[in-house]
Amino acid sequence: MRADARRNYDRIVEVAREVFREQGYDASLDEIAKRAGVGPGTLYRHFPKRENLLDAVMQSWVDRVNEAVAKALTHEGSDRELLLGWFEEYVRLISVHRGAPAKITSAMGDPDSPIMTKCQVLARANDRVIEHLREDGAIRDGVETLQVCRLVGGVATVADQGDLDPDAVRPMLAVVADGLLR
Amino acid sequence: MRADARRNYDRIVEVAREVFREQGYDASLDEIAKRAGVGPGTLYRHFPKRENLLDAVMQSWVDRVNEAVAKALTHEGSDRELLLGWFEEYVRLISVHRGAPAKITSAMGDPDSPIMTKCQVLARANDRVIEHLREDGAIRDGVETLQVCRLVGGVATVADQGDLDPDAVRPMLAVVADGLLR
DNA sequence: CCACGATACGGAGACAGTCTCCGGTTAGCA
DNA sequence: TGCTAACCGGAGACTGTCTCCGTATCGTGG
Numbered sequence: 094m095r096a097d098a099r100r101n102y103d104r105i106v107e108v109a110r111e112v113f114r115e116q117g118y119d120a121s122l123d124e125i126a127k128r129a130g131v132g133p134g135t136l137y138r139h140f141p142k143r144e145n146l147l148d149a150v151m152q153s154w155v156d157r158v159n160e161a162v163a164k165a166l167t168h169e170g171s172d173r174e175l176l177l178g179w180f181e182e183y184v185r186l187i188s189v190h191r192g193a194p195a196k197i198t199s200a201m202g203d204p205d206s207p208i209m210t211k212c213q214v215l216a217r218a219n220d221r222v223i224e225h226l227r228e229d230g231a232i233r234d235g236v237e238t239l240q241v242c243r244l245v246g247g248v249a250t251v252a253d254q255g256d257l258d259p260d261a262v263r264p265m266l267a268v269v270a271d272g273l274l275r
Numbered sequence: 276m277r278a279d280a281r282r283n284y285d286r287i288v289e290v291a292r293e294v295f296r297e298q299g300y301d302a303s304l305d306e307i308a309k310r311a312g313v314g315p316g317t318l319y320r321h322f323p324k325r326e327n328l329l330d331a332v333m334q335s336w337v338d339r340v341n342e343a344v345a346k347a348l349t350h351e352g353s354d355r356e357l358l359l360g361w362f363e364e365y366v367r368l369i370s371v372h373r374g375a376p377a378k379i380t381s382a383m384g385d386p387d388s389p390i391m392t393k394c395q396v397l398a399r400a401n402d403r404v405i406e407h408l409r410e411d412g413a414i415r416d417g418v419e420t421l422q423v424c425r426l427v428g429g430v431a432t433v434a435d436q437g438d439l440d441p442d443a444v445r446p447m448l449a450v451v452a453d454g455l456l457r
Numbered sequence: 458c459c460a461c462g463a464t465a466c467g468g469a470g471a472c473a474g475t476c477t478c479c480g481g482t483t484a485g486c487a
Numbered sequence: 488t489g490c491t492a493a494c495c496g497g498a499g500a501c502t503g504t505c506t507c508c509g510t511a512t513c514g515t516g517g
Binding site: 195198199200201202203233235236237240243244246247248250251254255257261264265267268269270271272273 | 377380381382383384385415417418419422425426428429430432433436437439443446447449450451452453454455
Binding site: 276277279280283308313314315316317320 | 494
């Protein structure tokens, strides 16, 4: 990759992260290009689909997911607290900007999605938490971890789209947790 | 309202219901106008916002909601079965077309939404089921019915957007039900 | 150091969807 | 039947998506 291309690529991603946060995932791509000081053609060559841009924007996000799961697993306290704490973190993690929870959660099952690798990181993080609790015999039989991602993702999605504040989200996550725990 | 206006109104609603079902809630409104044999101006005069059209489309839907809740309440069997059956029906009811679950669920808390009255019908239906179970002492303390709508709506939303089939939805609803029941 | 080919740029513009405005038409009453 | 308020419809302004291709730039091999 040529040096000028790399420069533009990085700049676009940086600007996109900012604009997505300001205006949500529906933001105009041409405006992102403009703000990044490049033509639309340049943006679309690097990122043929909107989701490719999202994927690039989420690159740095992977580290935060791994940190969060590590922290969750060292939690001292009841299983319920651990699970609930992780769910809250999960919601926070996927709520990078307006529209993100829906996008991420619906890509969760799709192997062809451009953001697949990011979803896998998240799914694996969630797996570790659930399996950790399952070893304690704390999880009901027949629970699949992908379901858990979808359930919590669903809560994050409605919170995002109805812009609820975190105080309204917590009790919903508690219901999900209670439904999973023995 | 003049007779020709009424005729156009009805025709637009009828066509919109069809097109939304075919193409989802993102369908082109100009195309709906065209198919209904009217100009865009006519459509936008009757329905200034897309949601106004949705509201009209859902008019006939109200009856089905009321029938469904009546049927659910007469259910013979365990509380869990009753609740789960209602949830499945709830999901089916709000999945009128692609995009509908998200739209309806996010409007659930907004008193200014054009589809507010429809949401109220749904919320009240859900209330009746939950309160019925609460009288039996079957529901955990601290559960609010609006949360229930959002949770089940969230499941429907992820199912819609990730187009999962009903077999994948059922276990998620079961988790929610278990989280609500004592 | 420079010339040249591969690589990348960027903006004009085609296309699609939203929504408005207003000249022309029509319903329905007197 | 004639009049007026109500209504129609489509041209077109505007915004966002995405492509194409002439032009510019990078970086390498001589």
